[in-house]
Amino acid sequence: MITQRLVENCLNTPFESIPADVVEHAKRCLLNWMGVAIGASRHSSVEAFISMKDELQSAEQVAIIGRPERADLLWATLINGTSSHVFDFDDTHLETLNHPTSVIAPVCFALGEYLNLSGQTILHAFILGIEADLRIGNSVSPSHYDAGWHITSTAGVFGAAIAAGILLDLGEDELIYALGIAGTQASGLLEMLGTMTKLFHPGKAGQNGLWASMLAARGIESSRRILESELGFASLYASESDLGRVNSDWGSTWELSKLAFKPYACGIVLHPIIDAFIELGGKVSGSDIDSVVITVNPYVTVLTDKANPTNGLEARYSVRHVAAIAFYDGDASVEQFSDARVFAPEITALIDRVSIVVDESMKEDQTAVRLVTTSGEVIGARVEHAVGSVDNPMSDEALIAKFRKLSSVFLGSGAVDALVDDLLHFDALATIHQLVAKSINN
């Protein structure tokens, strides 16, 4: 009854029952998401999908964020979900390394625009979709991710189906079937990290989840026990699971509140290292470094052990590159992961002097660095909670600044200001048409 209970929980949670701080945090998620999606809206992977949807003559039903084109519901969800994830700048559930907003916000925006829904209605479905996604992810963690599944898409497809199903006003049986239809499409491999293929995982999961609920609305039946069945999701996609986590403390604990925002455009496990090297960059000159040892959480080497990246995409998975650019540039934003920056002489020279030590006791938002200068001086740096972790969150001002920086590349400052205002008052919007109109770039 896990699947059915989850659906009952979603259907029995009116917007009014959601705590105000959860609603506020959901709006932060949308603010962070939209800035990132606008900023990446001209990336080559997005252009590939624009070309495909043009060849297939997609109808112009809803907006593609940051761009002049429109597309049908499914294509817009796919493309906006891809833009969301390109920069590795999306929100993160630290316990599970899940990035749910990149999957679910595009679904909510596509249906919200198409069905002329209010900000509150959209935000309600968004919150429930995120909550379902993260709780399903919790129930199969960590063995699911450790096996090689990209939890953002595998759990995300369920959250997308919930959000879409709520907006499509599905009944209980239909929503149970939508989860079945979503679950039989669950896919996405960590093998793809560092390749362009990984970039569309959230978009495809969102598209498949929306597809599932659109199909369930048309009478397609499915398993009623996709999560808990002997041949279901937990069984096939995880060696160990705790399905009790899907519904426990529903309504009193909100996983959404644990979503953290990234100050840096790469995997969250690298953020403490960036903080440490920004600090070190102010203390010593690069030419004086003899050697550096970074002590890290085990995930750092599992996920980001590309020794010599050959382009900006691979550089996001190189702890050594990230250390070097943080040291020299004092940041790790979009421009630090350009192809050109990968081959800058001072970066490659520093990379060769860095070694990595794994320490099981090191938490994901922790690191310790030991730098030895050519004159033998030892300089240490230790980060207990990286900026952007739950215990050291980005401030709202920093989030707004991130939004401005990313979106102002394509939008005028008037549109940027108006968008920030709309997003901070999202639940008061009668429709999202004006917001969406400001987010596109003609």
Next chain:
Amino acid sequence: MITQRLVENCLNTPFESIPADVVEHAKRCLLNWMGVAIGASRHSSVEAFISMKDELQSAEQVAIIGRPERADLLWATLINGTSSHVFDFDDTHLETLNHPTSVIAPVCFALGEYLNLSGQTILHAFILGIEADLRIGNSVSPSHYDAGWHITSTAGVFGAAIAAGILLDLGEDELIYALGIAGTQASGLLEMLGTMTKLFHPGKAGQNGLWASMLAARGIESSRRILESELGFASLYASESDLGRVNSDWGSTWELSKLAFKPYACGIVLHPIIDAFIELGGKVSGSDIDSVVITVNPYVTVLTDKANPTNGLEARYSVRHVAAIAFYDGDASVEQFSDARVFAPEITALIDRVSIVVDESMKEDQTAVRLVTTSGEVIGARVEHAVGSVDNPMSDEALIAKFRKLSSVFLGSGAVDALVDDLLHFDALATIHQLVAKSINN
């Protein structure tokens, strides 16, 4: 190098090098496929997709088989792939229970019509796609299916990408990436057997595979080692695998030649039981039966153990229903799996008198039946090779008769005759436009 070698093998296999008997068998696959797809073209699951593609205003690029509507490449592939599988009447690779043509033929027809390709070009890509699909399936069998993966879609998505990639004239690197993009979408759970959700698995796999090659054609890169990587397909989707089977004896052994055609509209493991009960139906009256024991291969109870089916779809997964309809009707075609037939009194009465014994030594095309009459007489029936198995194939005449029966519900007899002729001479067609025009129903 497994993935790369597979791509090299496909790109280095010109049509002329394929043995004539393989080409002939491939045309049988298309003949069987198209009849089944036409016959199921008005099923409610197909109607659901027609409704969805209409709401999304799909462009009218290519034909939907058996129907008047047209759709874009991706939608047509999905819908035609669904029609192909609805009746459980598609071809089968018995060793792995894989149904590749339902996945790959829709891809080939969509691109073949759209790109104005010749019959030979289309058949060439079809054969290579099937071969890749079946060999990848072999390499992870039987642990993959046993774990609960629907191999038709999980392996099928790779075959669809190969077929589409050949027709799109991808280069070696692009085709390797297309397999990566396909593999990160591999999904489909046996949990869905007996529900409407299972029906779209081949269509979605075909659509995702076509999508993968269209995306690779636009420069999207991916893993180069999707099959063999530590975090790749064989590792995540099978507890045991033998990746040597992907490329071994390429060009000298053809898995396509092992595809069997079904005389009955249900899972292949039930076919020996149907043969046995058709035979018994001629020997004894239903009212004289006291009890029946059927000895079966283990897959029969794993897959078809629905004790009391509640509709025609579930009845396909009930060995007892199948035995009863074969006994009374002397057939197991589409009408035997109508909802009405499930509740016929003589059928439900016989179901209650049937018991099942599993015998590991029983092959998938074998069964033994022991029937005891109310007067105590014992009547046995034993099937060594079911009709439609490799050792007892359907004749070409029977295949053509199956095509006529299924397609004549929607097409005039003139169109049926002309279609049979076109399909038997598929590799001689300059284009498939006329064939496709005959297959639709205005």
